Amino acid sequence: MMARTDQAFMMPPSRWVGYLVALALIVAAPLVLGTPYWRGILVVCAMNVLLALSLNLVLGYTGQLNLGQSAFFAIGAYVSVILVRSHGWNFWLAMVAASAAAGVAGLLLAAFAVRLRGHYLGIASLGFAVITYQVLVNWERVTEGVRGIYGIMPPPPIVLPGLPEISFGNSLALFWLVGGIAFVVYWMLDNLVRSPVGETLRALREDEVSAASLGINGARWKAFAFGLASTIAGLAGCFYPGFVGTLVPDAFNIVESFTMLAMVIVGGMGTMIGPVIGAVVLTFLPELLRSAGELRLMIYGIALTLVVLFMPGGILQLVQIVRTRLAPRADGGGSR
Amino acid sequence: MNIRPSPRRVAVALALAAFALIGSASHAQEKVIRVGVLMPISGPASYFGVQGKQGIELALEQVNAGAGPAGYKLQVQYEDSACSPLQATNTVKRVLEQFKPHIVIGEECSDASLAIAPILEQAKVPLLNAGSSAVKLTESGYKYVFRIFPTADQQGTMLGRNAFEKLGARTAVLLYEKTNAGVDNADTFEKVFTAAGGKVLARIDFGRDVNDFTPIATRIAALGKVDVLPTFGLEGQTVRLAQALAQARVVRGGGGTAIQLGSIWLPWGFEQKAGPASEGYIRVVQFDPTEKRKMVTDFNAAFRAKFGAAETPTHINAHAYDSILLVAEAVRRGATDSESLRDRFSKMQGVEVTTGRISFDAKGQTSDLSVIHFVETQKDLSWKGMAW
Known part of the structure; x- marks a missing residue:
């Protein structure tokens, strides 16, 4: 047991280096891409990273097909805005409550989802997203329905003693905030999936019956994965309204769930870094292709199709193939 | 230092000045x-x-x-x-x-x-x-x-007033897509029409994902006599809606008596897509190519x-x-x-x-x-x- 605890706290140097590189990238990216437009795209990218990481926990590590992730994103966005605007809550408190609300919604879905598998679960989760969307559209007294909520302010500034005020009205600070949170979430999930909990989730993914024979309570652990993933998606949703300034139900239609799914699959499902790569690529690619004019969507579609066809393991598979080819062969094959 | 303007120097200076003038002229053209x-x-x-x-x-x-x-x-x-x-x-x-x-x-x-x-x-x-x-x-x-x-106010007000005054309509069923613009148009029509003395029998909204309007048309047919059907939707859905209403014999295009009313949303060519179902349809247009x-x-x-x-x-x-x-x-x-x-x-x-x-x-x-x-x-x- 002692040895195991030591292993958990003693990370290999390569992981430390990876974390430091990620932190450096988060700090440097908005300084390199120093215009409001590109910084705005970085904020969207950070939100997408959170969403892809959350879906990956359910889909990639636990093997549960969830097509309703946009619902939790929406719950986070709406609950935080309603608490702030209608009930006068502090944004940071509202953010915690909204994330928790999304988590509870995830647990509610899990109560039904644990009985289902594969396509059936996919359809049930899709249904959940449709129901959530309809609630947003029709519960007008609370959500304003299709008329939407406008003039939403970014998170309030943070005042730390002895330091200048940090205002999130500019996308530089907002990106560092959302990017920083995405980094912390990544770090937590990375440790989680390497822990016995992660092994349990992977066991469920591989074979539920075998896992049950080892004493794993599948229903409980699936509910855990759903709850945690929806909390993270809700957290991402809290930053969306303040960034766009408006909130309408159409921003959370089921197409968004498929975009999140594409991020996870294109990047590399069941790995930690894969969904991050997927989120970055699928956020930046459409913007970089804008110069291609009307060909943009065609190129985007073809690129996605090619990745899925020839790299079922996602972009990460390509990286691994290249790394394997470049590495010196241990069997001395190079001398033949 | 005494620099004498040699003919060569003058020529170079003139060439540079001309170049600068041409440059500024072409720059001026690029306004x-x-x-x-x-x-x-x-x-x-x-x-x-x-x-x-x-x-x-x-x-x-x-x-x-x-x-x-x-x-x-x-x-x-x-x-x-x-x-x-x-x-x-x-x-x-x-x-x-x-x-x-x-x-x-x-x-x-x-x-x-x-x-x-x-x-x-x-x-x-x-x-x-x-x-x-x-x-x-x-x-x-x-x-x-x-x-x-x-705006929806401008269109809806004129539609509501003309429906009551010019068409003599007294009952209406509102059909509108559930969007900001659809709701605004329907609300304005209802306000003006009811203020004039008309009665709105039902408000029926639909999402942009609805393709089959038969249930809506059947429901309207069951409501009895309806004078006008103000309809606020995009072209594709409105074509299908008009055809469903004609099939249910609600509107004039299907042998009924109700008149469908519409907003600027429908482009030229709507009638050709909707066919005979669009007969009797009255709508606001902002551009009339026959003018x-x-x-x-x-x-x-x-x-x-x-x-x-x-x-x-x-x-x-x-x-x-x-x-x-x-x-x-x-x-x-x-x-x-x-x-x-x-x-x-x-x-x-x-x-x-x-x-x-x-x-x-x-x-x-x-x-x-x-x-x-x-x-x-x-x-x-x-x-x-x-x-x-």
Whole structure:
């Protein structure tokens, strides 16, 4: 047991280096891409990273097909805005409550989802997203329905003693905030999936019956994965309204769930870094292709199709193939 | 030090001066007004973008011919804002940063227009909108927002009043898509119609994903005598809705008595798609290609010359065309930058365009209701202008 605890706290140097590189990238990216437009795209990218990481926990590590992730994103966005605007809550408190609300919604879905598998679960989760969307559209007294909520302010500034005020009205600070949170979430999930909990989730993914024979309570652990993933998606949703300034139900239609799914699959499902790569690529690619004019969507579609066809393991598979080819062969094959 | 002007030095100096003069002259010729255009080029509303681009291309050819308005050339950059608030927000930031427009034209969908308006207001760049009917857009106190599209209030008020007074309607069923614009139109109609003494028997909304309107038509048929059916939806759904209502023998096109009423949303060509079901349909149009006004006949001819003899311009083509004409007019009146464009727009009264005359009120909304025309679809699917 002692040895195991030591292993958990003693990370290999390569992981430390990876974390430091990620932190450096988060700090440097908005300084390199120093215009409001590109910084705005970085904020969207950070939100997408959170969403892809959350879906990956359910889909990639636990093997549960969830097509309703946009619902939790929406719950986070709406609950935080309603608490702030209608009930006068502090944004940071509202953010915690909204994330928790999304988590509870995830647990509610899990109560039904644990009985289902594969396509059936996919359809049930899709249904959940449709129901959530309809609630947003029709519960007008609370959500304003299709008329939407406008003039939403970014998170309030943070005042730390002895330091200048940090205002999130500019996308530089907002990106560092959302990017920083995405980094912390990544770090937590990375440790989680390497822990016995992660092994349990992977066991469920591989074979539920075998896992049950080892004493794993599948229903409980699936509910855990759903709850945690929806909390993270809700957290991402809290930053969306303040960034766009408006909130309408159409921003959370089921197409968004498929975009999140594409991020996870294109990047590399069941790995930690894969969904991050997927989120970055699928956020930046459409913007970089804008110069291609009307060909943009065609190129985007073809690129996605090619990745899925020839790299079922996602972009990460390509990286691994290249790394394997470049590495010196241990069997001395190079001398033949 | 004594430098004597040798003939060679004088020649070089003269050549440099001439080069500088030519350079400055060519620079002067490059006076441009940059127009950012945000339209849905992808997604379900992409037909707005496709038709809008046609109108803009045609207008640019005309206004940029010769020296251009007041010696300026209008330069356009299109961006796909996809009718989505998030995409529109990102896109408008990109346009502001990379293209540095003096003015932005767009978006079509109200949600996206409402998302970009505060960003342009902050950047002090005028927004000229030609397709969003949500009242909020020109009622939020923005100083840089102008709209040549009649609001839901303007359209709904005239529809409601004319339904009661001119058609003698006393009962109505409201059919509308559940969007900002659809709800606004339905609310206004109901307010005016009921205030006049009419009765709304039912309000039936539908999402943009609905394809089968048979249940709605059957429900209306079961309501008994309905005089008018104000309908607010995009073309594709309205075609299917009209056909379902005809099949249920509710509307005139199917042998019933109810009259379907509609807004500017339906482009030219709707009748051909809906077929006999559209007979008796009365709707507001902002652009009537059959109008004999010279501006309209010239536009029709130019449009056909550019895009094909069989083509008839729609109100979307006309809106985009008019938007460029208005920018050119503002430049002719001395506008050279964003601030002066805003100033010239705010003073525009009675400027003739293909859809009618544009007069901006203090809120930036066109107040001249000459842009609203009523037409009735005849048995042969042609239009008959209503003298309302």
